[in-house]
Amino acid sequence: LLLTVVLASSGAGSVFAQPPDDERAQPDERVSVAILVFDGVQIIDFTAPWEIFGQAHFQIFSVSPGGEAVTTSMGMHLTPDYGFANAPHADVLLVPGGHVHDLQADPEALDWIRRTSEAAEQVLSVCNGAFLLAEAGLLDGGTATTFHGLLDSFEVSFPRVHLVRDQRYTDNGKVLTSAGLSSGIDASLYLVSKLRGMDQARALALHLEYNWDPHTTFARGAMADRHIPNVPIHLPDGAELHEISSLGDKDSWVARWSVEPRLEPRAVVGAFAKALAEIPGWKATGEPGPSGMNWRFSTENDGAWRLALTVTDGEDRQIVSATLERNP
Amino acid sequence: LLLTVVLASSGAGSVFAQPPDDERAQPDERVSVAILVFDGVQIIDFTAPWEIFGQAHFQIFSVSPGGEAVTTSMGMHLTPDYGFANAPHADVLLVPGGHVHDLQADPEALDWIRRTSEAAEQVLSVCNGAFLLAEAGLLDGGTATTFHGLLDSFEVSFPRVHLVRDQRYTDNGKVLTSAGLSSGIDASLYLVSKLRGMDQARALALHLEYNWDPHTTFARGAMADRHIPNVPIHLPDGAELHEISSLGDKDSWVARWSVEPRLEPRAVVGAFAKALAEIPGWKATGEPGPSGMNWRFSTENDGAWRLALTVTDGEDRQIVSATLERNP
Numbered sequence: 186l187l188l189t190v191v192l193a194s195s196g197a198g199s200v201f202a203q204p205p206d207d208e209r210a211q212p213d214e215r216v217s218v219a220i221l222v223f224d225g226v227q228i229i230d231f232t233a234p235w236e237i238f239g240q241a242h243f244q245i246f247s248v249s250p251g252g253e254a255v256t257t258s259m260g261m262h263l264t265p266d267y268g269f270a271n272a273p274h275a276d277v278l279l280v281p282g283g284h285v286h287d288l289q290a291d292p293e294a295l296d297w298i299r300r301t302s303e304a305a306e307q308v309l310s311v312c313n314g315a316f317l318l319a320e321a322g323l324l325d326g327g328t329a330t331t332f333h334g335l336l337d338s339f340e341v342s343f344p345r346v347h348l349v350r351d352q353r354y355t356d357n358g359k360v361l362t363s364a365g366l367s368s369g370i371d372a373s374l375y376l377v378s379k380l381r382g383m384d385q386a387r388a389l390a391l392h393l394e395y396n397w398d399p400h401t402t403f404a405r406g407a408m409a410d411r412h413i414p415n416v417p418i419h420l421p422d423g424a425e426l427h428e429i430s431s432l433g434d435k436d437s438w439v440a441r442w443s444v445e446p447r448l449e450p451r452a453v454v455g456a457f458a459k460a461l462a463e464i465p466g467w468k469a470t471g472e473p474g475p476s477g478m479n480w481r482f483s484t485e486n487d488g489a490w491r492l493a494l495t496v497t498d499g500e501d502r503q504i505v506s507a508t509l510e511r512n513p
Numbered sequence: 514l515l516l517t518v519v520l521a522s523s524g525a526g527s528v529f530a531q532p533p534d535d536e537r538a539q540p541d542e543r544v545s546v547a548i549l550v551f552d553g554v555q556i557i558d559f560t561a562p563w564e565i566f567g568q569a570h571f572q573i574f575s576v577s578p579g580g581e582a583v584t585t586s587m588g589m590h591l592t593p594d595y596g597f598a599n600a601p602h603a604d605v606l607l608v609p610g611g612h613v614h615d616l617q618a619d620p621e622a623l624d625w626i627r628r629t630s631e632a633a634e635q636v637l638s639v640c641n642g643a644f645l646l647a648e649a650g651l652l653d654g655g656t657a658t659t660f661h662g663l664l665d666s667f668e669v670s671f672p673r674v675h676l677v678r679d680q681r682y683t684d685n686g687k688v689l690t691s692a693g694l695s696s697g698i699d700a701s702l703y704l705v706s707k708l709r710g711m712d713q714a715r716a717l718a719l720h721l722e723y724n725w726d727p728h729t730t731f732a733r734g735a736m737a738d739r740h741i742p743n744v745p746i747h748l749p750d751g752a753e754l755h756e757i758s759s760l761g762d763k764d765s766w767v768a769r770w771s772v773e774p775r776l777e778p779r780a781v782v783g784a785f786a787k788a789l790a791e792i793p794g795w796k797a798t799g800e801p802g803p804s805g806m807n808w809r810f811s812t813e814n815d816g817a818w819r820l821a822l823t824v825t826d827g828e829d830r831q832i833v834s835a836t837l838e839r840n841p
Contacts, residue, residue, distance in 0.1 A: 239587030259567030384758035
């Protein structure tokens, strides 16, 4: 036993690097974790939890519907340990997101998720894996969150689930859901803290060199761009918008596009004005000017927001900027 | 084209969840990325970068030495796209960590890493993957960092490399190294910012719902426990220490163990005192008392630190706590 307990590192003179496995004493009883995988499963959704649960000395196995090899999003080829037919009992079920479309319409898959969840102590979805849990009925009457780009869709699809937009994960006691992609890291650390205590979860995060804030208020779904309506913009004369950036936080958002080919600035602003005029709750103030205009609109729950639009003619390209801010 | 540009989400009425792929316009020229995989490769070291580079629309393929299937740390079974013999050109080479032992002693592997790096624009190691780059000579005269538990070992093994302990990643222009495990997330986002600009990298982090701080000063290797000497503690009468927690930050560290079976508190403190007495630079002050003692020691670069040791007899177990703090 060494006083340096976080890692029993190799002797200082060794030329070989030992792997960064965590060598702390493991509990007598290992938690078993089933990870559902399928074609198009999102890589980080299940691999980050795999790493975290593995470092916590949980015993992990993967399950694809028929036990067949799968290819993840972005082309990683994975051979699972089991299929639905022969997967053993799991204390924890992890349901990642990605191309969940087929499974969501597959009664056998939903049945396996239901049965495995019933026998498990904890169930965690990551990203749009929440759609699978919801479709299986496991979130009825509970709270859930999901990938920020699918919050609206989830809310419409599953009216019996209370959707949360401003949390990185939700916990209904047995069934947990996390927001999109990297949110699974925080949700997995939280799950370790539930099963092994906060000290172990904190030590694990440090071992992973992850700057974990268990009390984070970071929630992608609560950022200001949720107030930007999902409306097509039709520019005249075959011109197109090409995104340059789309950045912000809870209180403001700035999106910028190039306009190709260039248009009269008034024509660009006019196209946005026309599209936005069709959205209830939006009220345009001011006329489209030579290089921009302002709109005001209000939302029911979050007070008033203002959208300002500016067209800039640079040397090499024309740029339109949309700035969304809380109305002062 | 939609005003909401971060994600072209599915229609609000759809019951099917669309996957969280990033649908922003992709550049004409795709960056190709080769990811080295091998038996015991650390999962998060290569899968988190895979997700990030994939979301950046880089074209990713994986390479194992002979093109054979590999099993990662914690048992994920992966079939790579290529072997060393037939891997195509890569603009970016990613060298993850894990059980790098065999490859580090394999001239063919080191040769492939050298040749692939030579042809690449950027090379990034994650965790103890830095040992492979260093062994291949790619870090000679440059800076590097690695998994926090292997910093000392790396420094001794590769005296021609300037080791950095207080950064999440290093950049030598072409060859980058990141610290342990989750550090690869930040290093990959940084690499995207180099190749695609900061706006795209920031948008990508938001898309991934990752609370990215490009200017983070979080560095596991710079935390206070680096001053805790790596020394075995021999308790009398066959008693053993079992770690309860080991937590801290840059300025302090607290480690706690249970002592099983119980000993006289004086015997516990004495065992620590005996072990620490053999470490140069440590100076014990005060005698081992009934429930604790203090040591003072100083280090050359970081000023003086104090270690206080306390033994507490609880109802169900005996606990020894070591608290390391900067000397006021």
